[in-house]
Amino acid sequence: MSDRSYYDVLGVSKDADAAQLKSAYRKAARTYHPDANPGDPTAESKFKEVGEAYSVLSDPEKRAAYDRYGKAAFEGGGGGGGSPFGAGVDPADIFGDIFSEFFGGRGGAGQGHARGSDLRYDLHINLEEAYAGKTMDIKLPGKEACDRCDGNGAEPGTSPDTCPTCQGRGRVRVQQGFFTMERGCPKCSGRGQIIKDPCRKCAGQGVVQTERTLNVTIPAGIEDGQQIRLAGQGDPGRAGAVPGDLYIFITVKDHEIFERDGPNLYCRTPVPMVKAAMGGEIEIPTLEGGRSKITIPEGAQTGRRMRLRGKGMPSLRGGQRGDLFVELFVETPRNLSARQKELLQEFCDNSSEDCNPDHHSFLGKVKKFWEDLTDVEDAR
Numbered sequence: 001m002s003d004r005s006y007y008d009v010l011g012v013s014k015d016a017d018a019a020q021l022k023s024a025y026r027k028a029a030r031t032y033h034p035d036a037n038p039g040d041p042t043a044e045s046k047f048k049e050v051g052e053a054y055s056v057l058s059d060p061e062k063r064a065a066y067d068r069y070g071k072a073a074f075e076g077g078g079g080g081g082g083s084p085f086g087a088g089v090d091p092a093d094i095f096g097d098i099f100s101e102f103f104g105g106r107g108g109a110g111q112g113h114a115r116g117s118d119l120r121y122d123l124h125i126n127l128e129e130a131y132a133g134k135t136m137d138i139k140l141p142g143k144e145a146c147d148r149c150d151g152n153g154a155e156p157g158t159s160p161d162t163c164p165t166c167q168g169r170g171r172v173r174v175q176q177g178f179f180t181m182e183r184g185c186p187k188c189s190g191r192g193q194i195i196k197d198p199c200r201k202c203a204g205q206g207v208v209q210t211e212r213t214l215n216v217t218i219p220a221g222i223e224d225g226q227q228i229r230l231a232g233q234g235d236p237g238r239a240g241a242v243p244g245d246l247y248i249f250i251t252v253k254d255h256e257i258f259e260r261d262g263p264n265l266y267c268r269t270p271v272p273m274v275k276a277a278m279g280g281e282i283e284i285p286t287l288e289g290g291r292s293k294i295t296i297p298e299g300a301q302t303g304r305r306m307r308l309r310g311k312g313m314p315s316l317r318g319g320q321r322g323d324l325f326v327e328l329f330v331e332t333p334r335n336l337s338a339r340q341k342e343l344l345q346e347f348c349d350n351s352s353e354d355c356n357p358d359h360h361s362f363l364g365k366v367k368k369f370w371e372d373l374t375d376v377e378d379a380r
Helices: 006-010 018-032 041-057 060-074 091-103 127-132 273-278 338-349 357-379
Strands: 119-125 134-145 171-176 179-184 207-218 227-230 246-252 258-261 264-272 280-285 291-296 305-308 324-331
Touching: 006 018, 006 041, 018 041, 041 060, 119 134, 119 207, 127 246, 207 227, 207 246, 264 273, 264 280, 273 280, 273 324, 291 305, 291 324
Parallel strands: 119 246, 264 324
Antiparallel strands: 134 207, 171 179, 227 246, 258 264, 280 291, 305 324
16 A cells, blocks of 8 residues: 555545545545456555545544544554445445446346446437427437347347356456455356357347437427437347437527527617617517517617517427517618718718717716816826
């Protein structure tokens, strides 16, 4: 073992609580577990080291002694080298997810009866499809139970034999340093069965690679990042075990007109300067393909927001639809003809402060600011 502090070994601070210690230990144990690092002797050493650190720091009495005297507190054999677990800690609770990751799950059944793997499918849709919902076919690569051997891996007319090494459990107990661990059975590769005459179609695997077409319904109102779970549509389990699930991850592509925020839609629309000044109506598209008119009030300014109730996105749970918010920005005329410039100059010459109150208010504030600066300079 190294001379590193137990806190450094687990990567926690000296004031870490029990939950933080346990979380750090689980993470380190996964990283250095011998089954995750075959042939790496340093990993096994580090795995033992984190076990020793946790056995001390998870026990309040041992931790207090360690904080006061360091590792010298256990040089008589009363410390970290004994048990890899802290006092009152259930090893199954600590290693449950590690066993699941390496051995196919907690409990007595071996991998031969393990549930099938879950599958992920990334599906990209546009905002219109998210609005209306859609039923579509997707092509899904994966595995299916071999129809020649009915998924048991043995050539028809024969059957698998129970593994004599693990007695069908799929796991064997082995000594790992100072404590006993379970590993996948090397004789049957964790299946719990020995196939003497493998199926010629699937080579004894019980499953074959395939591509299937699956009909999927995308519900109206679905959002970017949400998932659709289809139970039992993942990979088949071994030896007839239950299949895994299929998770469809939804990505909603950006729209050139609308932006979405939850149930609401936002649209930024340009308004000609004259219409913003005099008021009027403009047409706004809606996501379902229709049109709605909104009234621009006289003297509308950039940033003004108008709301169209019920023109947003539908709710997944069938509730009230969101709203469509239209944000105005006043467009300054460009590429003016000589006559247009002449008319604008005439308008400017005949304008009063009432036509541009914000502009004149700002000029007043700027004038006062400069006057105050001048008074400060004169006072110096």
